[in-house]
Every structure is written in C-alpha cells, then in structure tokens.
Amino acid sequence: MSIRHLDQLLSPRSVVVVGASNRPGSVGATVWRNLRAGTFAGPVFGVNPNRPDLDGVALSARVSDLPEAPDLAVLCTPPDTVPGLIAELGELGTRAAIVMTAGLSAAQKQAALDAARPHLLRLLGPNCLGLVSPRIGLNASFAHVDALPGDIAFVSQSGALVTAVLDWARSRRIGFSHMVSLGERADVDFGDLLDHFASDPHTRAILLYMESIESPRKFMSAARAAARNKPVIVVKAGRAGKGLQAAASHTGALAGSDVVIDAAIRRAGMLRVDTLQDLFMAAETLAHFRGNPQRGLTLMTNGGGAGVMAADAAALAGVDLPPLSEALRGKLDAVLPPTWSRGNPVDIIGDAPVERYTATLRALLDDPETGTVLFMHAPTAIVRSEDIARACAPLAREAAGRLMSSWLGDAGVAEARRIFEGAGVAGYDTPEEAVRAFSMLARYASNQAMLTEAPTASEAGPADRAAARAIVEAALAAGRDMLDELEAKAVLQAYGIPVVPTDAVGPSAGEAVAAAASIGYPVALKILSPDISHKSDVGGVVLALADAAALRQAADQMLARVRSVKPSARITGFTVQAMVSRPHAQELIVGASVDPVFGPVILFGQGGTAVEVMADRAIGLPPLNRVLARELVAGTRVARLLAGYRDHAPARMDAICDVLVTVSQMLADLPELAELDINPLLADSDGVIALDARLRVTAAASAGTSRFAIPPYPAELAETWAWQGRQLLVRPIRPEDEARHLAFAGQLAPEDIRLRFFSTRRELPRSELARLVQIDYDREMAFVVLEAQPDGTQRTLGVVRAVADPDNVEAEFAIILAAELQGHGLGLRLLDKMVAYLRGHGTQRLVALVLRENTGMRELAVNGGFVLDEAGSDRDVYRYVLDLR
Template sequence: MSELAGLFAPQCVAVVGATEREGSVGRAVVRNLLADFEGEVVPVNPRFDRLFDRECHDSVAGTGADLAVVAVPAEAVPGVVEQASEASIENVVVISAGFGEAGPEGTDREERLVDIAEEYDLNLVGPNSIGVISTPSGLNATFSPRNALDGSISFMSQSGAYITAVLDWAADRNLGFKDIVSLGNKAVLDESDFVAAWGDDPETDVVLGYLEGIRDGRRFMEVAREVTAETPVLAVKSGRTEAGATAAASHTGAIAGSEAAYDAGLDQSGVIRVDTGEELFEFGQMLAGQPLPEGEGVAVVTNAGGPGVMATDAIGDAEAELAPLGESTRERLDDVLPAAASRRNPVDVIGDADADRFGAALEVVLDDPNVGAAVVIACPTATLAFESLADTLAAVTGDYDLPVAACLMGGESTEAAAATLADVGLPSYFDPARAVRSLDVLFEYREIRDRTYEAPRTFDVDREAAREILATVRDRSDNRLGVEAMDLLEAYGIPTPEGRIVDSPRAARETAEAIDGDVVMKIVSPDILHKTDVGGVEVGVADEDVADIYETLVTRARNYQQDARILGVQVQEMVDLGAGVETIVGANRDPQFGPLLLFGLGGVFVEVFEDTATRVAPVSEREAAGMIDAIDSAPLLRGARGRTPVDEAAVVETIGRLSQLVTDFPAIVELDINPLVATPDGVAAVDLRLTVDPETL
C-alpha cells in the first residue's frame, strides 16, 4: 500500500479545528486519536496555545504532520487544504460538510478542493466524511463513539452514520477490521482507489463496501477485475430503482436501466453483490476466516432432524451441493455414533450427543473426499454444553483445511461459544439457511478467483461507412434512425435480409421482383416507433400486390398521424420466423459504465417477458455466450421440444460485433435489433432502431 501508506499509517496527525469543547467533532477526533494511535497527535487551532495538555499550533503548516484531519467550517476548508499541500502534507481527511451536498456554493468549494488536490497530487478523503480508521497503527481519525476491533477486513462506506452503526454492531460479534474509510463526497479518492490499495495490502483479506453509486464504472471494473483474482470484494449497492421507469425510445432503454448496469458491471469485475448489510459482514467474516473449498459437496452434522432438513433445503438452493458420503465414511460413522443415528448426509448424531460425539462425527465426514465444506448444527440439550462444543470445533477444524460453519441454535447460552469460535475465524449463525448461504459464498468466490478473462474479439469492419450513416442524423429534425440505417449493421458484418427502402409503388414492385419469394413491407417513419400497432407492416406480400400494399401502408400511416414524416416503405426479403427464434440484441449507454449490451427473447413480447441478460461492453466471446446461458428461454435456442438448435455461434458473433459497434461509437445512445432471428443456418437482423447523439460523432 505504498501510495496510501501515509493515510493509514502516518507518523504524525494534525487535527485542524481541534477543541476541548464538549460535543464538538474536533474534540472527538483528538480523543479518538489519543486513545490508541502510536504516532504523534498535533492539535491545530489559532485560538489556543495548548489543548489536551500539549502545544496547539495556529496553522497546519508548522506541524510536521503527514496526515491532516480537517474539521473547520466549510468556507475555511480550501485554505486549510492548500496550506497543508504547501507544507508537503500528502494526505488529508476533510470531515467538514457543506460541499457538493449543499447546493451551488458548496459545489464551487468542492471543485476548489479538487483543483488543489490535482495541483499538489494530494490524497484527499471526503469532504463530508467521518474519517478513517486503521487498526494496525491504532489510527482512529474519526468522530465515531466506538473504535474498530483488529481484523483483516477493510471496509468503505458512502454513509458515515452507517460506519458508526456497524462498529457498534461488530463489537458484539467480535468482528474486526483492518482499515475503515468514510468516503464522503468522493471529491478526489473514491471506491476504485481503495479497492486498488487494499488489493495490494497483504493484511487485507477481504474488501467490503457500502456504495450508493460508483463514480467511474469502467475504471472500477478494471481495478476490481485485477483485485478479485486474489482478494474477494463484496458490495451492497443501495438506491435500487425500477429499471426502465422513464420513457425510452427503445426496448433496451426501457429494460436495461441503471441497476442492470450495476449488476452486470459488478459481476463482470468479480465483485459479489449482496442484498443486505447483514449479508455483507457475514459473508465477509466467512471469507476472511475460512479457506476456500476444494471439493463440491457440503456435509451437515446435526443433533436435530428438522434443522438438518432446513440446511439440506438451503443447499439445494445454493451453488454447492449435498455431498454423497462414501461407504467407508458410513462404516467409520458406525464406530462413533449410536445405532439410532443417521449415517447419511445430513448426519444426525441425535439429541443426546455431547461435544465429543459431534467432534468425532465431524472428523469422519471431513475425511470424506466428496466433502468440500461442512455445517455443524447444534440445538441446546441437557447433554450438550455449547462452550465445550466450541472448543471441540476449534480443535477439529484446526486440523483440516476445509471451511466449516457453525449453527448454534440458541440465544444467551450461545454467546460465549460464539466468541470462542470467532477467535479462530469460525463464524456461527442461528439460522441453518444463513450458515449454508455464507458457506456458499466461498464456492462463489472460488469460481471468481479461477476465472480467466479474455480480451474481446476484434472484427474487420467498415468504420467509416458506419460513421457516415450515423452522421445522417445531423440533417434531421430528430436524432432517431430506423430501418433506413440497416446498412450500419452490414458495415459491422451483422447479416440483414435482402431489401431496400423505396419511395414509390413502382420502385416497390421492382425491388420485390428482384427478391425470391414473397416479401415483407414496412412503413419507414421516425415518428412511428411501433409499426405493427398502426398496421404499418405487411408480411408475405406477393409481387403483384406490392404496389397496392405500398399505397395502403402510406395511407394507414397518414391516418394514424397526419404530420408523420414518411421516408418510404421498406421492401425486404421475408425471413421464416417459424424456422427460428426471435431474439433481441440491443445496447444503451449508462452514465457510469458506458455501453450496456442486452440479449434475450425478442419480437413483440420482449417487454412482456423481459427475459434478457445484460453485460457491459466490450464483451469477450465467453461473456457473450454467457448472455445466452443467462436467459430462461435458452432451451428454445438449443432445441427444446424437438426443435432444431439455432446457430449459437452466429448469435455470439452478432453480440460481439454489436459490442464493437457501440464501443467504437459513443454517439450511439440506444440501439435495438429486434427481432434478430436466429435459425439453424445463422442469424438475420430484421428490424433496427437507434438513437444517436450527433454532438459526439
């Protein structure tokens, strides 16, 4: 942690705004530092000569500090930070509020802080932060009423109040931390900086985050991908909203909202997204204290049948599986269990079991090669002392490099035992399902750790032709393009049916005669987004009917909207929808993560079923194939109900080509290919709709 070493392990901390006034932030910060910090603490306040029985400086400039904690009125903060920078103090924590969260004047002050930090290459936390904690150095530069216990979990939070609550909660559960950072407004240092720093820190085993947003999604993904190969990262992302709640000009825009981008971005970067704060810390404690499983199966050892069944059900819902115990294991269990006990998984040691019987049974199942992890469930009985069981579990698990979770199903009687288990990194739970889910996160992270990231495939495309097509929006009164831009797909190698747009019945007839078989005809108008709803599509039109249908489509469009701009009628080779599956491939642009791809079941029912998968572009072939795996209707593509499987490789390639298109052209705001008809012989993009920002071309 070379770049941020001075932030977490300073030699001298200056507290600007120090005071002995009761109830003040400046007093609380100094008190917390004096309690445990191994280095020097220097109060700074021009109103006093001495504070806390030590010399008080009138300026941060003469303190010799390598970390400054600033707790002064907001309007004075930029001046203090500049003084610190000029005095070669590289690390600053701004606790003061009244910046970007406080309106235009505060925003101006925050921008000033950013300018100073850039000029002096400053590590700045906040503003509007409660501070930082680092237990190895005894640093508690916060105004939290409680300090952290020692541990190997590093935690960041956008909510300072949440940190104070977590510290109080964690103390009762013997949950320790290495570093804690209150991110505040993230004016300079943000979540990416701390994930990178903790990924390089040998004393951090797990990184946890409470996030309300990610400032630069693409940078975060790059950093997290590298870090999660060695260090697990888990996050709660709050502020979930209903995807597509606002109107959008495409199906993709309606379905792939911001939360879909966060889900995709975190998943692709190896970050485990959890739903609750309780999961965040329970899973973090498990990852910090237990080894990763080698095998696939989970064994359950219990003194109660019902909770054993509950654990079995939870395993059925998990990534892991219930381990089949081998014959030799069952024979060895005969030697340690009474006749009434169950020798199959879950292993029921029955209600009169003491700690020794639990320990003997656990040793036997952990020796089974099919067992990669175990859950021990104990209900209180007259023959079982939880404290003895905790000592036994600590001794047994110390001899095995396998993860174990304890489920002590009691209240006050379990507290001492739970503390004993926590001391050896063995988490305990009341609910069997929670114990199983926490174990399951080890299997989940093992899969993340073993991932091999591939570079996206680069296709040979006609980028200049694509640019010219997109630039046609400059000559229009809106920024939407439809089937008149089908050549855009051709430029990027995405197959389209034969056809063209015509502006007269005669041209329609000539085009149809050049195409084998009947044709599809569609009205082309930027003002009519859903053509089928207004009778703007006719399928299976014979050559002799084409001219009349041309007139009919134009009349319907005029009757629907008199001032609609009619660009013509598309005459297109008819694709046999019965021979394939209608899918959708689309993209929209997320403000944090950039282009977001969507794939799923398409056609007119795309927004009804919303059976789609999303990924942040660009995607590798493996990620593109994973989008197919992720949708519920994947069996339709793979030959369900006797159908011939579609050309899945062609679908994957199309996703890859679209990924390259929207990555090459940030001007594409939204794009739908719907339907993309997938058949055993390939794919065909039948319809297109996109929105373009001409200012970014």
C-alpha cells in the same frame, strides 16, 4: 489523483486538529476528544486563534505557528477558510488533510484542490465523517464510538452509514484495519483507496458502500487489481431506481441504470451483496473459502427439519446438492441406522451419539464429490453439543476450507460454536444463512473467473468495416441520427451477422406488392419512418401476409393507422421482408448503448415485443470474447430455453455468442454508435438470424475503445521479428500463455531465476503464475517472445515486463530470456520496444532494480540509456533510472 501520501492519511505519525474546540456538540470538539481518548501514540496538535490551550494541551493560533509539520491535518473550520488553510499546510510540509467541513461551494472545492496540488497534499472529503485506523489507535472522526482493531477495511460514501456500521460491528466484535468516510470525494476516491488497501498487509478484505462511481476506468483498474489480491465486497445503494428513461432503443433505456454498475462489479471480480449483514457475512465466508470454491453442497443434519430448510434455501438460491455416490452410500450404511435418509441431505437421526457424527463427517469429507459440507446440529438431551464439537474438531480443522457449520440454538450450543470457530470452521446462525453464504461463494468464484479473461477488440469474424463506416457517415452527413431499417441491417451484414432479406419501397401498396413478388410470399410489412423507432407501438408491423390482396389491404390500413396515431411522423415508405419460418426458434434481443459513467455496454436477453415486460436481460461490458459472452447469456432465464427442452433442440450457442462478440467489435470500430437493438434475433439449432434492427449514431463519438471501462487486449502491438535466421513473434502477454509461461520458467537456469526474482525457486506458484499472465493493460505491459515449433505449437523464449504505479509516474522494468538468446542484443531490442510503448502511454520514468552481480542486466541498462541512482541503490541492489519525458 493517486495513492501518493495515502500512508500519511491512513497511518500518520502526528495529527493536527484545525478548529479544535471545547464547544459542546461542535465537530472540532468531538474530533479533538476522539483523538485524545484513543491510543494514538503520536503527537496531537491543535489550532485555534481564540484560545491558548485545550485540555491542558497548548494550542497554536495559526498553522504556521505549529512546532512541526504534522503528517495529517483535520479541518473543522468554516468553508471559506479551507483553501487558505490547505495552502498553509502544504507550505509547512503536511501531505494529507481530512476536510470535515460541509457546505463548500464548487469554487471553494476547486480552490482547495488548486492549493493542494503543488504539494501533492491529499484531501479526504469535504463533508465527511473522517477516518478510523484502530491498529494505531487513530480516531480522526466525529463518530460516537471507536472501532475495534481487525483486518477489514471499510470505505463508505455515506458518513451516517459509517456510524451505524461502527455500532453494529462493535456489538458483534468485528474489527477493522481502517474505516474511511469519503464524503464528497473532491480528491481521494474509491479507486485510490482500493489501490492502497490492495497491498496493505494489515487488510484481509475490503468492504465498500457505494452510491455512485466516477472515473470508471480508474475505478475498474483499481478494483480488478485489488480483487486479485483479496476479497472486495460491495453494497451498492440504488438497486431499485426511479424507473428507466425514454430512449430510442430498449438497450439505451438502461443507460445509467443499476444493472450497468452490477455488470461492472462482476467484471471486476468483486462480489455484490444487498445488506450490511451480508457484507460482513460475505467477508467472513470468503476468508475461510477463498481459493477453494466448491460447486456442490452436501447437507449433514441430526434433524430432518433443518435439512429440509437448508434444501429449500438451496433450491431458491440455485445451489446444487450433489447426489451421493453408491460407494459413499455404502460407507454410510455401515455407520448409520437403517432409517437414515440415504440421500442429500444426510439425516443421521436425532439420537446420534458422538461416534455417529465423527464417522459420518469423515466419510463425507473423504469423498471429493460431496463438495462443501454443511454440518447442522440441533441440541438434544442425548449427547452434549460441546462433546460432539470436540470430537469432530480434529476432522474440521483438517478440512476447514470445505466445511460450514450451523449450530442451531443459543446458549445450549455456544461452547460448540466456539470450538468449531477455533478449528477454523465458518459458522452460521441458521441453515438458510449458511446456504446464502455458500451461494455468495459461487457468485464470487464466477466473478473471479472473469478476471482471467483478456479479450481483444477484434475477436469477431471478418468484417467490412469500410462499408459499415460509409453507412454511418452518410447518415450523419444527411443530418440523421437514426438509421433506417435497411441501413441498420446493412451494418449488421457488413459485420457478418445474418439478416432476413428486406426491400425498401415507397409509401404505396403497389410498390410493396411488386417487392413481395420478387421476394416470395408470405412476407412481413413494416412502416419506414425516421421518426418511428418502435414500429409495433404504432401498428407499423403486419406479419405473415400470404398474397398480394392481403398485402395491399395491410399497406393501406397501416398508412391510415400510423398517420392517425402519429400524424407528425415523416413516412418514407415500407419495408417488405420474407417471413422466416423457424417454429422452434427463441426470440432474443442483443443490444448496445453508451452508459454515462461506464461507457459502452452490451445487453442480451429474451426479445420480442414484450421485452420490457419480461425484463429478462443481462448487461456486460466490452470487450467480449466467447467465454464472457457465454457468461452473459447464462445470466438470463431464457438461457434454460436455449439449452433445449422436449422437441426443441439446443440452440447453437456459438452463433449467439459470436453475435455478442461482434457487437462488442462494432462498439470498438464505430465510435459514433450510440444505441443498437437487434430484436428479435431468432436462435435455434440452425444458428441465428436478425429479423429487425434499429441503430442510432451520433457525431459526438460516444463509443470506441477509449470509452471502454476495461481496456481491450492491444493486439495492434504484436510484431514479427526476423532474428538471426529465426522468425519471432513479439506480442503482449495473454492469460492463455500460462502453460507456455510455466514451461518457459521450468527451462530457465537456477541462476537466471535468482537474478530475475532475487531468490532461488524451483517453480512458480499457480497464483503467482496466473498474476504474471493476467495483467491490466492500462497499468502494466508484458511483451512475450514466441517461436513456432514443428508440431504447430509456440514456445516462449523470453518476456519483458513493466509495471507502473497507479499514477503512471514510474514503472519498474524486468527482462528474462532463454539462455540461447542471451548476449546477442535481443534484450536491448525488447527494451527499446517497451520504452517506446511506455513513452506513448505517458509514463515518466522507467526503473530497473538489479542485483550487483547481474553484470549482463547492468550492461543492458547502461546501453539502454539508464542512469545509476546512487541515492536509491545499496550494496546489493542497484537502482537504474531512465527518464522517459
């Protein structure tokens, strides 16, 4: 639904347990005991028609008998009672309920939702463990232990896992701002809670345990918004799966698989980990290093063994250990004995006194090329570990964001660990654990970088969309869902993807020979059948036929073979194509399919007939641009071969990326596209060429931008305005506008900045500036006004912005223009454009918060049809509202 009334759910002022009991082992008794045993300061009411009191607290026989409307109700009653109780609670004024009850039928769940909807009453569950909010002492769950207070929000699809995590975290003194068991997610889901916790000042990091995802665009918008504000870390069950289903294409076989969810998590800027231990380790690591990801790791140790262990772990994790510069080696030569390692790892030798530790650490931290430093220490009898820690602590405190530590041992290094922890240094039990944490940082930084990309749905090269659509529509009109090879290649050609010349002929050897004479030998021969998708599986492909005799023999044998292997297949003929001789080319696969949850997805990997065996592939979500396409390619092993080796020159990466971007565009333009495989796509230093393609379509229109989990850049909203003799481009903002936006802000008068931001600021912080240009077009819109300059660049002259709440009920509006454009009516025209957009987007109200002395903005609001909301205004800030319905 939304984030409405989630504050009453997560931070209620009063609670009622409906079904409160003292029956041992019952849910009602456990919840009542947990609520009463905590430090929750608000009133706790109980409802039970069969007893007047419980533990000295008077109970109500019915919900309607309660002395006041509680913020939160916890329902521990039979399934058939739940819809009626929700209706009563809504009438009373309660706005949040936890349905502990299991076993609700689909009809009962729907009845409960129908009862809640008129009151916007939020439902958590059913069949859930409940929630815990330690900051306010609330334990509205039937967990066996309470949670410690902290700043981590944990949301789990599994109630059993919540109890396990509570046990595990309590023993390690890990605290939580909230712990929430979602249960069956009839109403409150991951997207709702991500939206809430993204702006919760008491939550530093958000941890999720997921088994499945619904409402993908809502989830992706919420996840991307939350990941901009704080670390979001995911454990997703089901990574192994039960195998892939049969499909017409290799890519289609991945629909619904875990790799698609993995791609969504990466694209949303979150971090996925494999275990609960990694979940909390990642949260702690990101708390120390967020905003300062270092590419390389320099190892410092007093024992060669620890250094070797860390270096081995780094090699396995793909973590770079940068070499030491000559200047740094010179500094270390001056403070280390001659037998030191003179490389990375930096082994300072086991007899190191305190002074050697501090001098080495200072030298490493003074050199930015060392990246992050991992400080490792094994205890010795020569010097106490805590003395080393105290001496290094001042250096550690100054560089906590570049320092990791691993004090090897237990009781002998406990005080040293405590000292470094007090200095703000992330600590790990083993070197391998520290390296694993650093590799998480690298993955997280890469995923965060993907958040800055806002590709349009039309970044591919010129395309003959009409020709491609005609081919698709003709196949559907003929009752076919599989395009034949020539049709599939014709669609690729329409989009500018190079294909090998191919002719289709009837099922006779003579026709194949005639076609080959026109093309020129050597040729490849393939069977042509609407019932055969993977031709090589039935012996339907023969390569490098050198002359007519070989071709004639191959054709006859192929017909006999295919009719024997697949007698029911309709054979319409052969395709004859020129053999492509590119001996240094790599065989790739580029594909597309429609995932049942996340919609259109794109595949890239090593191609050829052994594509399933190699399983070297990466999945991405459209829309793609070249940056995202390169990231997709980099996620495969074949990427290293494409970079070149020995006598193989590097492949033309731009050509490969352009194919991926073009496929992304095809998914946007052709909603009927259900599955596509280009396999093999040959790639070398000369570019790319598609040797084979298969394409399945469906009249159900399963692709298209409306099915994209991430909305593309809305290029269609751009306009050119003639304005008082000037040509202005008005278009949605993009991440690459950052530099122009910074220059624009720098030219604004201090008073204009104060009136817009309600404070005087000399400059915008980099993080805030990035947030202004990297927007989610599903929830926010900003139109920039640009003017071309004589040097060919563009200058930003103004921006109008509206940010909607997650329910798209109300959007807050703001506008700022360069001084030269103020007072001439351009602001009203920009407002009209934003109003038209929001109306089309279904937003109900537009709100402007205006400082009392901002007479220009107040006049604009009145001229734009806004009405002053006197109840929502105060002496300094006026609230204007425009009803868009």
